[in-house]
Amino acid sequence: MKRTEPLLEARGITKRFPGVVALDDVHLALGAGEVHALVGENGAGKSTLIKVFTGVYQPDGGELRYNGAPAGFASPLEAQRAGISTIYQEVNLVPMMSVARNLLLGREPRGRLGVIDTARLYGHARAVLRGFGLDTDVRRPLRSLGVGAQQMVALARAVSVDAKVVIMDEPTSSLEPREVETLFGVIGRLRESGIAVIYVSHRLDELYRVCDNVTVLRDGRVAHTGPLADLNRLKLISLMLGRDLAEVKSGGLTRFNRDQGAVDGTPVVEARGLTRRHVLSDVTVSVRPGEVVGLGGLLGAGRTETAKAIVGALPLDGGQVLVAGAPLPRGGTKAAISAGVSMLPEDRKAEGIIPGLSVRDNIALAALPSLARAGVVSDSRIDRVVEIFMRRLRIKASSPHQVVSELSGGNQQKVLLARWLAVRPKVLLLDEPTRGIDVGAKAEVQALIDELAGEGLGVLLISSDLEELVEGADRILVLREGAVVGELSGENVTEAKIMAAIAERAHD
Amino acid sequence: AKGEEPQTAAAPSSTAGQQVVKTPTGTAEGPACTLERFGGAAFDLKSATVGFSQSEKEANPFRIAETKSIKDEAAKVGITNLKVTNAQSQFSKQITDVEQLIAQGAKLLVIAPLNSDGWEPVLQQAAAKKVPIITVDRKINAKACTDYLTFIGSDFYEQGKRAADKMIEAVGGKGKVAILLGAPGNNVTTERTNGFKDRVKEKAPGITISFEQTGEFAREKGQQVTEQLIQSNPDINGIYAENDEMALGAVTALKGAGKQPGDIKIVSIDGTRSAVQAIVDGWLHSVIESNPRFGPLAFETAAKFLGGEGIAEKVIISDREYDQANAKDSLGEAY
Amino acid sequence: MTTVTRREEIGRVLQQHGALMVLGVLIVVGTLAFDSFATVGNAASVVVSSSFLAVVAIGMTFVIIGGGIDLSVGSLFVLGGVLAAAGSRYGFAAALLLPLAVCGLVGLVQGLIIARTGLAPFIVTLAGLLGVRGLMLAISDEGATTYLVSDPAFAALGQGELLGLTYPVYVTIVLVLAAMVLLQRTGFGQNVYAIGGNEQAAALMGVPVTRTKVLVYLMSGLLAGLAGALNAARLSSGVTILGIGMELDAIAAVVIGGTLLTGGAGGVTGTVAGVLLLGVIQSLINQVGNLTSSFQQVVSGAFLALVVVAQRLLSKAQRLN
């Protein structure tokens, strides 16, 4: 399968941003028909390297070679025309345009007079998407699809052009297992037809299933490159973290370390009969102090909605939320927050960070009222809080005053966690807290959840990562189509039982 | 009318401010226009739909008096169906307004045009239906008696010239004078400027016009520009304001700068009550009137025309002037 | 799921065709209330006078769908008229091409500045609004000179009639149809929606963002210049006091027509309905005939607010249910 001449090659690429060297002398060679894993911690430089390949950024040093000749792409368009297509970490499509127009933007089928032939446009789009297991009305605006389906559209778009290289930056982070299988099928077909794939993911299982070679980035430098089969998982993790094998081993794969089932007491938050037409039907959840309650289910099962409903960010047709026995007034998250119920949103970019503000201001945002006297903020108090959390969560930023949008995804996530911890909640609803963050940060976040629960915080954990759910939660509710279809606790908290709970009802 | 000599004496003040024709109907201004020549049919003014198109909001004394005069006179004459539109200073809107008046079946149009040019579509439609148009206060650049019936109003160029005469008198024929221009692009601005400049050049070469900036016919802008002016040109002797509002703004500016009445001579055009009062108070030197009370003359002209009489292509009214000598007595007639 | 879709669909229809419905209601009300409203002459005057704003608003629609805004159109409209009248001394071609060339150039430059430097369209075209009017004043001797259209063929372009409607109306209809095809059925149109919907994503999807933006502003400039030229032909002169505040009318028409100011959604048909709606409101106010001028403004403002609020509430209610 290996060819002598690499198809796409980075030679000594360097890319600097103010205050950081994002890429430092990076070499990477990619042959036709090769699936190449690109791994590394948050902020290691993976996304930056990809953006250099695709002409979003221009390198400050080094050389790109493509098809055996030096190459440089001034824009994503040029890269795309040359046959390099990309699926970015965040879904990057146009939400208000229809599915079909998104899929085929730039290569719509033309009819007479060079005018777009809409009938063929829709027909073609339908056919392409069916190949990706997506059967949907292609005339609807893209935003009406779930995140997973959107990601599939992005994928279909990237793959269905005449690409020689397909780059995937965390394509599975919002896909459900069935969709992941479809994706792997697609990757297999790409490999067979001699297309090269760069595959970025934090999910190690996936890497071992589909990748031939691996390049490990650490702090912008190549820490290792070679066949993936030569590395076992522990070795790979230690390379990414830059830590000893033994150290990694003692830590286990997730950092959860709970004596499950040890909590009781009265629930600190209790949601009863949450109902919203077409979204939630009669969902009842309660969380006790020190308890981690997991919410399981497939994508679109209504987990995010449950969390949003609890904090008052989703209008309800029925149901009630009680905090320490008292009903929470509806209409806005403020009441929930001051009652001690906070939610870390799932969509970091759209609902989490305030991109133009500093790390400091982002952390202090929700806690402002408590950090102010008569509406006048106290800088020293803010500084103290910010410092504590930046240290505790090991947020990697050049200073508290760095603009948050310049941070890597994982660090942004930590900033958001810090924002919520700073309001001293009694219950924290975490929606996919470790999505898109690297092993190291993931372990840190998991350990933190443990620690917080240990201190008496109630946690509602939403995660598509079954392992994380099983190891982290004391009790798990399984949702399907907006309704609770099962509850597991104690011995029963296993991946197999969760799957069974989802599956049983699914085939009713 | 540019060649005409200015009125030397003020119009008689016994008319309670009503307009007085300077060029009487049917004289000196070419062949008179008769219903026969125009080609229309006579109709009863009282029962006909009559359209009046006002150009600017009735927010300054001139427009208020103008619209009121038309409406009052229409009522007096017994016109039951008067339709009034207001273009809110948008020329495109005025064209549409008049078109719609025609569409609504107006038999006679009285128009206070926002602009002299650009009436082609209206004139065509009016001609097709033989609707006579009387334009008041501003001219329309077209052919009288074919495109429209007649123009009743002042001669702005003439007003500029008369203002210049007053200014020459005020500063003694020499010195530095500033002009507060009206809104740019406006015919009135152009003509009042040209009349003033031409006259100064002709009569008083000792006067230099050292400053001309637009005050957009508004009081606040007049004040602001004057404030800048007296800072950078402290030796200025006179200010010619192309309307009363700017002149009064200039007065406020002068007061604010600690000047005394008469330190800087101000001449303006319009003849609003406040301006005439300012003459009495000594702040303005003189004001050339631009009389807005077109109602009586407009409907009188229309009645004559429908009655078969000949109408001149221009009915230039005789504007008075106010100065120290007559201001106090004329206050009641100013609008 | 199907119910969700139908509701969404209803919301979308209300958002996009609300103007048309209100227009229908107003026409019915006007017809019932005033004898002289639903006459051929009145309808023709509304249509003819709306056609110039419509041409300008087509360009504005593209700009706004593309996520921008163009405040310079009013100034370009008056400049186009002055240039056309001035150019008519050198014949028909000059009368038409001179305004198109100059206004197109202004649009192009604005587009280049916006696309290349990332400066906010609002402020760039605000500078355009000032600068272009200055240019117009410079050409017309501070507004003292009004050029008259001296080429009869060019004047005929603005005044000639077919079936009771002047040629500019037909030009507008052709432009509207062309714009619809351009938006829905060409790659350029798709690119406009894409950059307005999510500029970053569009860039990553290979949309030529810079070129599309430049083209959009170029188009807006050209259309404003063309509208000005046609209007000059109609008026037989390059009137210098036109176009003040026209950008706001155009924006209002586009918004009333259901195009989102945030970009990415909307269309030309709505805009045409919006333009006609503004025209009909004016006509109704004229029919009443005795509203004081200040009161007319209150009515216009209230009506504008009413239309957008109604549109917003209807589409929101549909979405939330």
Add this chain to the structure above:
Amino acid sequence: MTRWIRDYGVYAAVLALLVFNVLFTPYFLDAANFRTQLVQVSPIVIISLGMALVIGTKGIDLSVGSVMALAAALTALYLGYGAAVALVVALIGGAVAGAAGGTLVAYVGIQPIVATLALLVGVRGLANVLVPQLVEFRNPDLIALGSSSLFGVPLIVIIAAALTLVVAFLVRRTTFGRQVVAIGGNRAASELSGLPVKRVLVLVYVISGLLAALAGVLATARLQASDPTSLGMFIELSAITAVVVGGTPLSGGRIRVASTVMGALLMQLLSATLIKHNLPQSWTQMVQAVIILAAVYVTRERVKR
């Protein structure tokens, strides 16, 4: 260096213009001249402060000029009860207009530019309905407000300066200020973070209305006449220009108060320079266009590549 230009470019431009005037404009160094410039710029400064807050939330307020007119009208109507009453009523009028705009934006969800456009048209109409034509007055208190000085500094200038400090304090040191900026930066995130988003938005438009009304009263006091027809025409564009030239991005999420004042000063000095040098209107407008472009260009947010 580029960052320095971005942050202080507008100061440098003001300085450059001052130097030019000192060299080439006669009598420019007179104290009275500085007083004139400061007095003239004060209403725009006051309005720009409100506009900066609105723009910080990613909004825009086109209604400020009409609110000035409304304030002028109310002042004229209530002056009979004394200047203080008139001032209060005018401010209430401004606040109500602001609240109307804020409600349309925050609760109904109308885009700010459209909501305030409707107000731009309607509120001026209302002002004209209330007071159809210019009204002169002789109330000594109100005239004093417009023309008296404290230690040689005109009262109007002192008020503008004080308000600048207040707004700067509001933006930098208060929860409200932080919330304004956060909402402009990411409204959804602010909502989820428990910020009273709608209330803050309404408040911002109310403040803008209040400041515009105050500016209207001051301008009226200075003019010694209430002129709802032409007062404040197109001032929204000057205010927006001042804010943007001062480096506050129209995309929201950032507010620069001191630079906004500098932006207003820059535009004032520019127009004064052009007037004093007696340039024709055509030149004035073209030069202004170029300077605005140049100023926003140097103070722009740079896109990284």
